[in-house]
Amino acid sequence: MATINATISINSDIMSYPVRINKTMTMKKAGSCHGLEETSGLNHRKFSSTDAVVIISNTEGTADKASKVYIRNTGSDKAQNFYVSLNASASAATTTESLGKLYGGDWMLIPWVATAATTHDFCVVPSTAETMTLEWMVFEE
Amino acid sequence: MATTTATVSISSSDLMPGSNLSINASSTLMKTGLTTGLEVVEMGKNTLTVADSHKALYEGGVAAADRDQASWVYICNSATDDTYYIEVTLHDTVIGSLYAGDWMFMPYSQGDNAAELNLEAEGGTCPYEYALFATSKTLLDSDQA
Numbered sequence: 001m002a003t004i005n006a007t008i009s010i011n012s013d014i015m016s017y018p019v020r021i022n023k024t025m026t027m028k029k030a031g032s033c034h035g036l037e038e039t040s041g042l043n044h045r046k047f048s049s050t051d052a053v054v055i056i057s058n059t060e061g062t063a064d065k066a067s068k069v070y071i072r073n074t075g076s077d078k079a080q081n082f083y084v085s086l087n088a089s090a091s092a093a094t095t096t097e098s099l100g101k102l103y104g105g106d107w108m109l110i111p112w113v114a115t116a117a118t119t120h121d122f123c124v125v126p127s128t129a130e131t132m133t134l135e136w137m138v139f140e141e
Numbered sequence: 142m143a144t145t146t147a148t149v150s151i152s153s154s155d156l157m158p159g160s161n162l163s164i165n166a167s168s169t170l171m172k173t174g175l176t177t178g179l180e181v182v183e184m185g186k187n188t189l190t191v192a193d194s195h196k197a198l199y200e201g202g203v204a205a206a207d208r209d210q211a212s213w214v215y216i217c218n219s220a221t222d223d224t225y226y227i228e229v230t231l232h233d234t235v236i237g238s239l240y241a242g243d244w245m246f247m248p249y250s251q252g253d254n255a256a257e258l259n260l261e262a263e264g265g266t267c268p269y270e271y272a273l274f275a276t277s278k279t280l281l282d283s284d285q286a
Contacts, residue, residue: 002156008246010215012145012274014182019145021272023217023244030240031224031264039156042164066240070151070164078171084248086234097234098256100248101211105168107149108247111229111237119234137151137164 001034004139006068006109029141030066040138044074047082047126047134055136056122061114068139069122072107075132080104082124082134101127102134112138143178145170145274147213147246172276173211184272186219189227189262198271199249201232201257204279209252212275216260217244218267225264232256238263249273 003026010021027036040060047053061067073082080103087097097119102108114120126132151164170179189196198216218227218239226238229245232255239245249258260269 002153004151004153004156004162006152006244007150008215008244009148010145010246010272010274012143012179012182014143014145014178014180014274019182019184019272021215025243027243028223028240030238031226033223037156039162041157064238066238066243068237070149072166078176079174081174083250086231086236097231098250098252099231099236100213100250100252101173102248103171103174103211105166106170106248107147107166107168109149109151110245110247111239111243113228113235113237115235139156 002037003035027068027139028066036139036141038140042135042137044135046131048131049129050126052123052125054121054123056138058114058116058118058120060138061112061140063115064113065141067112067114068109069112070109071102071134071136073102073104074135075104077104080132081127085123087119087123143180145179170213170274171211179274179276181275181278182272186270188266188268189260190266191262193262195259195261197257198260199258199273201251201253201255203251204281206279207251207277209250210276212249212251212273213246214249214258215246215272217270218242219269220267222265225267227267227269228261228263230259
């Protein structure tokens with residue numbers, strides 16, 4: 001059993017008083033006190049076209065478990081993004097499985113049910129053909 | 142201009158033998174394609190019972206001006222029983238399950254009019270915390286005569 005900790009800190013001055021969120025989670029197996037034990041390892045890939053690409057296939061996960069997915073746009077350009085969706089053939093703004101955009105430096109960490117269907121693939125679409133880089137890692141039971 | 146910074150640290154000393162895992166990332170959240178900070182935040186705390194079934198934390202039917210924008214959602218399941226979890230769904234697509242103590246942070250562009258973000262408690266009543274950081278929010282038309 002491994003111990004994987006993930007801590008988020010959000011600080012903002014949007015309000016007239018400080019907004020502070022600090023939370024640490026230990027990634028555990030579904031319904032268990034035991035930690036996740038497997039990972040895809042950290043993936044790092046350059047993209048140089050605006051074609052949609054599946055970066056994580058549903059076949060890489062086990063359905064209905066407590067998997068987690070971390071994705072980060074490693075660039076710094078806030079005008080360019082990766083559109084992230086849970087659909088192998090989507091990532092357009094008008095599909096209901098579209099999650100959102102990762103601009104330069106942005107990251108996300110979410111649970112993943114990994115249902116055996118292409119609607120549970122992670123798909124990205126770069127906003128530009130200029131080279132952008134994405135890193136991602138899957139944590140699984 | 143407001144400044145909202147989101148930082149994550151992922152670490153493990155025993156996931157990969159012989160190699161400590163240490164991921165650290167920080168991002169200043171900006172308005173859509175710009176270098177000006179987000180200016181909208183909604184946050185709170187609530188509880189969800191199993192009997193509640195699916196409930197929309199955020200409706201997809203936002204004003205057209207607010208769709209496909211840079212927005213972010215944070216959700217944390219504050220339950221302490223390991224068997225209690227919150228299933229998070231984007232319209233009809235299950236994203237995943239937040240078990241007791243789990244949190245998630247993701248972009249949420251609400252690009253589709255039906256892309257509501259739903260929560261459903263399983264196993265038992267789950268207290269949860271949430272926050273939405275957004276580029277804009279246009280108030281919807283009132284039903285008031």
